[in-house]
Amino acid sequence: MRGPQAALGSDGNSYVPGATPLPYALDFSTPDGAPAGQLRVLTQLDASLDARSFRLGDLKLGDINVHLPAGKASFQGDFDFSGSKGFVLRVSAGIDVATRTATWLLQAIDPQSGEVLHDAIRGLLAAAAGEPSDGSAPQRASLSYTVSASDSAASGVDIVSVARLFIDQAPPIDSERNLVKLDADAPRTTLAVTALGDSAHDAPIFDVRWRADDTALAPGSGDNGDDSGGTASAGAASGVKSVTVYVAEDGGEFRIWQRQVEPTIGQAIFTGSAGKRYEFLAVATDRAGNREAASVARAVLPDDGARQEILDTIGVNESLAQTAELPLAAIDRSYPSNALFAEAARLLPGHVANSQSSDLRSVLAPFSLRGFAAGYAASDADIGAQALVELPDHSFLASAGAERNQVFHLAGNGGPATATDAVNTTASRLMPLFTLDAPILDMAIDRFGQLWLTTGAELLQLDAASGQIIERQRGPGGDPLTHALAIDPSSGKIYISSGNG
Known part of the structure; x- marks a missing residue:
């Protein structure tokens, strides 16, 4: 607490x-x-x-x-x-x-x-x-x-x-x-003003004396604005912190004359202007932050800041920014009509190419099936190509390999993009464009043609030609950035899934 x-x-x-x-x-x-x-x-x-x-x-x-x-x-x-x-x-x-x-x-x-x-x-x-x-x-x-x-x-x-x-x-x-x-009690101040006559320039001079007291009043005694009414209970109050003395000229508004004077000081000389009338008022603030009320009816006193300084040290409870709510996605069982799926629902066989065979053996019409690329090693979990992204020239990059950390460059219609991308064209073996020290789970190209990819821990920006890492990003607080990656083509904003969901 x-x-x-x-x-x-x-x-x-x-x-x-x-x-x-x-x-x-x-x-x-x-x-x-x-x-x-x-x-x-x-x-x-x-x-x-x-x-x-x-x-x-x-x-x-x-x-x-x-x-x-x-x-x-x-x-x-x-x-x-x-x-x-x-x-x-x-x-x-x-x-x-x-x-x-x-x-x-x-x-x-x-x-x-x-x-x-x-x-x-x-x-x-x-x-x-x-x-x-x-x-x-x-x-x-x-x-x-x-x-x-x-x-x-x-x-x-x-x-x-x-x-x-x-x-x-x-x-x-x-x-x-x-x-x-x-x-609970504000301090009380008594004030005595003695006219000392006029100066050589007919300016009135006053001896102003004050005394502040912060001993607690006995229950039910009340507070009459001075230290003569009520029984004090010694040791039950915080003590006077400071006294501010105000002065008003010719019945005008009060202004600060002596600001936050220490309680050990109780006297000062005031010199006014010739022909002017003056009224004085002293207000004390105790160490707890209680400020004495003005003893002059309808007096509006400038704030001397003494109470606020103490309240600032008491502290305030922190105001928190609301964490955004994130409901589960609504379960929608209705789907818009789609001509391709409607045709596939007839369960008629589609065309399977003989020249570019694939691991799959059948497809439903109106879809057709052919192999796109081969010649890379599968991972220990028997996973082939993991991530696939289309480049601005309509060729493709695909991640694959035994550790899923290799990137291969593929032509728009499949196979190696250039002769240098093939180790042995007869055996259809592909040469990786580059290899990283971490698996590549997803890839995306931004509107500037820059390559971004995820490794299960970081978001990386790479040079698409050499594989050189340009930038590394982790989630807030070091949270891992895991798998899914998408880039808004209009705004360029990058969306990525994190390890904490």
């Missing part, structure tokens, strides 16, 4: 201000690294917190980010990751004001059955592609919220926060406690 970065008070305690949204976050993982079907998190708000001010923050589950609408005390929604993760993420979260209990219920829903998943591979916080699944590199999760102190909470009270995590049916896991003290 992570709470606000409380400010260190003058008494050595850590304080947070009142009337301020306080950021909390819980980070966790599954102990054994196994995917979970359901995660449930509970936290009961401290009695000094205002349950009505509770607001949800964003969620993170491994590499899935969930951005929740701002300002929500409750949320329910489904996020479809069935195409990328194999489940629909169901999020139910919110606050029960009566019991002061905030709950997050996160479920991996099977898209086929609609039930919570119980799977060794799919689920919440499942190991990422290429990562071990033994728990040595667990996927992390986090959730966040903000909540403010209650208006009735007294300064000096401890705010304790703890959460409980339930993973499927396993025993609950309790977080460490987070503890901060509340400074």
Whole structure:
């Protein structure tokens, strides 16, 4: 459990201000690294917190980010990751004001059955592609919220926060406690102004003295704007951080005269202009970030920045960019009519060439069959040519060979493209154009005539004539780029499948 970065008070305690949204976050993982079907998190708000001010923050589950609408005390929604993760993420979260209990219920829903998943591979916080699944590199999760102190909470009270995590049916896991003290009261400043007469140029001179106090008021004592009304409780407040003194001329708007003066300084001399009237106002800010209200009715004071500087150190919960949903493709059992397939459905035999025989022996009309190329070794898995791509001159490149790492140049009608592409034309043996140190699984030509291919690990750009590697690319985070490769001929964008789907 992570709470606000409380400010260190003058008494050595850590304080947070009142009337301020306080950021909390819980980070966790599954102990054994196994995917979970359901995660449930509970936290009961401290009695000094205002349950009505509770607001949800964003969620993170491994590499899935969930951005929740701002300002929500409750949320329910489904996020479809069935195409990328194999489940629909169901999020139910919110606050029960009566019991002061905030709950997050996160479920991996099977898209086929609609039930919570119980799977060794799919689920919440499942190991990422290429990562071990033994728990040595667990996927992390986090959730966040903000909540403010209650208006009735007294300064000096401890705010304790703890959460409980339930993973499927396993025993609950309790977080460490987070503890901060509340400074609910703003400091109070007294101000005394003494006219010292006029200067040699008839300019009025004033001796301005102030004293700020941040001792907490006793419950029910109220605050009358000075340090004379109410019983102080020593050690229950953060202490004064600074005082800013304002001045107004001839009943006009106040402007800053002394900005963020240290509390040890309490006096300054002000010299005005001849014939002008002046009014002074002092406002203190304590170390927790509470700022004193103006004691002059309808006074609009320029912000001296003292409170915001402290609030910036308290921190904010991270706002996450929503991970794009990826549903499963719709199952469409309807097909457009096709004249060739309609003819083939008659099951009549097609023409098989005698001069260029192939491994296949029959074909359905209206299709015909002939061999295109031979003369290369099959792989150990008895796989022949793997990848095939047409070049701008209508010749072809094909990957084959015992390790599927050789590329052969073929003519547009099959066979070696040139005499140099054949080792022995009588035996129809082909000479590889080039050989790589990895299998070649797919190839494509972009709109500039450049050759790209996949190896099961990388995307390579090569010189099509020599096989020289021009560029190597891997996926985000080093993920392997595996098999399928396609290039949009109009935009030039390259689409490739990755090792994590």
